[in-house]
Amino acid sequence: MPAPKKTGRRSLLVTSATLLSLSVTAPAALAAPTPRTSPTATPPARMSTVGGARLGQPGTQVNLAPGVPVLPKDLTARSWIVTDAESGDVLAAHNAHWRLPPASTLKMLFADTVLPRFPSGTTHKVVPSDLAGMGDGSSVVGIKEGSTYSVHDLWLGVFLRSGNDAVHVLASMNGGVEQTVRDMQDHADELQALDTHVVTPDGYDEAGQVSSAYDLTLFARSGLQKKDFRDYCSTVQAKFGSGEIRNTNRLLAGDSDVPVYQGIAGVKNGNTTHAGATFTGVAERGGRVLLVTVMNPEKHEHNEVYKETAKLFDWGFQAAGKVQPVGELVPPKSAEPSPAPSASGAGKTAGSGGTGARPVAGASGGSHSGIGIAAAIAGGVLVLLAGAAFLVNRRWPLPDLMRRRNRP
Numbered sequence: 001m002p003a004p005k006k007t008g009r010r011s012l013l014v015t016s017a018t019l020l021s022l023s024v025t026a027p028a029a030l031a032a033p034t035p036r037t038s039p040t041a042t043p044p045a046r047m048s049t050v051g052g053a054r055l056g057q058p059g060t061q062v063n064l065a066p067g068v069p070v071l072p073k074d075l076t077a078r079s080w081i082v083t084d085a086e087s088g089d090v091l092a093a094h095n096a097h098w099r100l101p102p103a104s105t106l107k108m109l110f111a112d113t114v115l116p117r118f119p120s121g122t123t124h125k126v127v128p129s130d131l132a133g134m135g136d137g138s139s140v141v142g143i144k145e146g147s148t149y150s151v152h153d154l155w156l157g158v159f160l161r162s163g164n165d166a167v168h169v170l171a172s173m174n175g176g177v178e179q180t181v182r183d184m185q186d187h188a189d190e191l192q193a194l195d196t197h198v199v200t201p202d203g204y205d206e207a208g209q210v211s212s213a214y215d216l217t218l219f220a221r222s223g224l225q226k227k228d229f230r231d232y233c234s235t236v237q238a239k240f241g242s243g244e245i246r247n248t249n250r251l252l253a254g255d256s257d258v259p260v261y262q263g264i265a266g267v268k269n270g271n272t273t274h275a276g277a278t279f280t281g282v283a284e285r286g287g288r289v290l291l292v293t294v295m296n297p298e299k300h301e302h303n304e305v306y307k308e309t310a311k312l313f314d315w316g317f318q319a320a321g322k323v324q325p326v327g328e329l330v331p332p333k334s335a336e337p338s339p340a341p342s343a344s345g346a347g348k349t350a351g352s353g354g355t356g357a358r359p360v361a362g363a364s365g366g367s368h369s370g371i372g373i374a375a376a377i378a379g380g381v382l383v384l385l386a387g388a389a390f391l392v393n394r395r396w397p398l399p400d401l402m403r404r405r406n407r408p
Helices: 017-021 103-117 151-161 166-173 177-188 213-223 227-233 305-317 365-392
Strands: 079-084 091-092 123-125 149-150 237-240 243-246 264-270 276-285 288-297
Touching: 079 213, 079 305, 091 103, 103 151, 103 166, 103 177, 103 213, 103 227, 103 264, 103 276, 123 213, 149 151, 149 177, 151 166, 151 227, 151 237, 166 365, 213 264, 213 276, 227 264, 243 264, 264 305, 276 305, 288 305
Parallel strands: none
Antiparallel strands: 079 091, 079 288, 123 149, 237 243, 264 276, 276 288
């Protein structure tokens, strides 16, 4: 797919708007298995407090004040969250940590985990075992046994058509479904997405497979820091095999009752019998980037998940800079800086009330005392570097962030 062009420090414009003029193909069938269990109708009284205590409280959390717009009145989703993708501030949320079936939005975690492992030009010939174990009624892009596909095309199948067949081929390349599930769970834990339990790599309904609006937002935010991830999730239409495929994200591609959302840039939709409709989107307007996740609207109108997402985006862009946040998106574990050791405490052990820095051999006196100080300073420098890496990681948008159609 074409490389995006820079339009400024804060954003890039993906040069694929002309894809809108291409013909529309019928959307792929979405997985619709019979649920093994029914999700509860009300959120638990206690939920995770990752990102802030208020995010663990049931119901809507928002700090309304003079000048802050009122939230839309007709939201029916069981869970949703609106966040500033750059600062990580949670502007408003509703049952943000409610553990619910994620459907194909879980593919964001799959992509964030597996996408960096294979160059886009790598090719793979599909064998029958690659497609084994897919659930009945799975959404597919049309992968054929005996055919050879590039990794680039397989990811287009994942993002545009939510193809479980493309997911299973990539999982097979990654060592198999079980290995990929373990990798995804490890990555979720690294991102501090503690509401998430992975059972399948494609989001198909399985007992015990859950995530949350908060966690899905973490997956999107992490994935969007990868250029390939951004390119795939922002593609409207592409060639696949002998035909063309079109993105089933209605805010990106549009539909009869849902216009293309101004500034939309991805990310991923999902729909199963057990999960209902789920969606995480990213949009940029006026130099500000927001992430919105909506899970399982109770109102069963056509494209309702996109309609409620658009309303939350509208609110978020109006409220950003005015509303006090109710929480934050936490950084990955590896991006959290450790406390800096002080020079005076460099020789103390963890058990002696110090910083935990181990004493340097022979640094107890004389001319060698400078070694301990130097070690402490070096440790402090490493902590500062870790902190800088964290700031770069959470800075949003990154210098090469694309922007999808910033005007109608």
